[in-house]
Amino acid sequence: MSTPVLTRPSGLTRLAQELLPVLYQHRLLTAEQLTRLLRPSATTSRYVRRQLQQLKTHGLADATCRRNRAGELLWYITPLGADTVEAGRELPPRAYRITDQAAASTLQEHTLAINDTALAFVEHARRRGDECGPLSWDMEVAHRVRDGNTRSADEAWLTPDAVLHYTHTTDSGERMLLDFFLEVDRATMNVARLAAKLHAYARYATYIPQPAPGTRHHAGGLVQEAWRERYRAFPRLLLVLTGAPSHTLATRALDLRALAAADPRLQRAAAQLRAGITSLELLTRHGPFADIVTPLLGPDTPTTVLLPAPAVPA
Structure with a gap:
């Protein structure tokens, strides 16, 4: 995908x-x-x-100090910069805009790890x-899932x-x-809580929206899972582990597989849900199409991010 270029503000390269x-x-x-993304052949950043400093001079971007690495700056867009991007209409507008407080918060390392995974x-x-x-x-895209017994927003x-x-x-x-x-x-997250997030994916894989109270489905209307409105096929779920020694990550992967095997909803969704676990180190070193992914469900034979559909018991 090419990078959209906005109408050039005065003085910007x-x-x-x-x-x-x-x-x-x-x-x-x-x-x-950013160098790896936009100037991959460059030997330094x-x-x-210099261009980031230029954006800062124009009030379009700003930087905050990385909490655990003295002297390293983390860059983010300012409200003026966001307005400039949205005015170009090359990207869909985002409801979320990062603030100075969020940029300096404890979420720094998690955000950087997400971007390293995509990189x-x-x-x-x-x-x-x-x-x-x-x-x-796209970061943090919300998908509505509301069962009849859902109480918490x-x-x-x-x-x-x-x-x-x-x-x-x-x-x-x-x-x-x-x-x-x-x-x-x-x-950093309790394994049981992480397993609950995986449970939510199984719920979304089989979730069919119900009509609002007092209304009915249109006669002859197609009743189908909500995800089909957004995706050609149900997206593959890739859980990427990082932030700890390899033996610790391996133990977390084993625990997650055990919890998944004991989750009836995950088992029922096995035909739709292709889910796997790997580490950021393996993904970066070998790439997504090496056998670096352990399926969350079924046999633990390493495979690629394509994650063949697990066999469903008769």
Whole structure:
């Protein structure tokens, strides 16, 4: 996917214009991440840093200090910068806008890890000749899920860390348009709570919206799962582990598989839900089409992010 270029504000270079929609869409990035996205052949991030400073001078972007790395800056778009992107109408407007407080909060590392996960897909796509670019993922896209017994407002929504779009060309020349739900776990969440998030994906995979009280479905209307309004096929779910030693992440993966095996809703959704677990290190080192993903359901034989559909017991 090419990067939209806005009408050039006075004094901005082309690269500075390219930086703005990326900052708008992905919330918080390092200069090194932005260099890998937009100038992958560069040997340093010096030029990107100069353009970021130019955006800051124009009031279009700002930076905050990374909490656990003294001297490193994290960049984000300002309200003026967001208005500039939205005025260009190249991207759908976002309800969420990052604030100075959010940029400096404890969510820094999680946001950076989500963008590192997507970057692994982008860089692998370049090497393979696949399609996945700087704007091929969206952060925290809300999906409505409201069962009849839902009481909590939080339980009415499924919000993946990111939704990523990837066009993969197979060795035989077939083009596959793939969507992924990305969940990034930095080993900070209780495993049972993480399993509950996976349960929510199973719920969304089988969720059929019911008519509002006092109304009926139109005669002859097609009753189908809500996700079919947004996706060609149900997105593959990729849980990416990071933030701890490899043996700790391996233990978390085992625990999650055990909890998934004991979850009746996950088992019932097995035909629709292709879900797998890997680590950010493996994804970055080997790419998504190596056998680095352990299925969440069924046999634990490593596979690729394509995640063949699990066998459903008769």
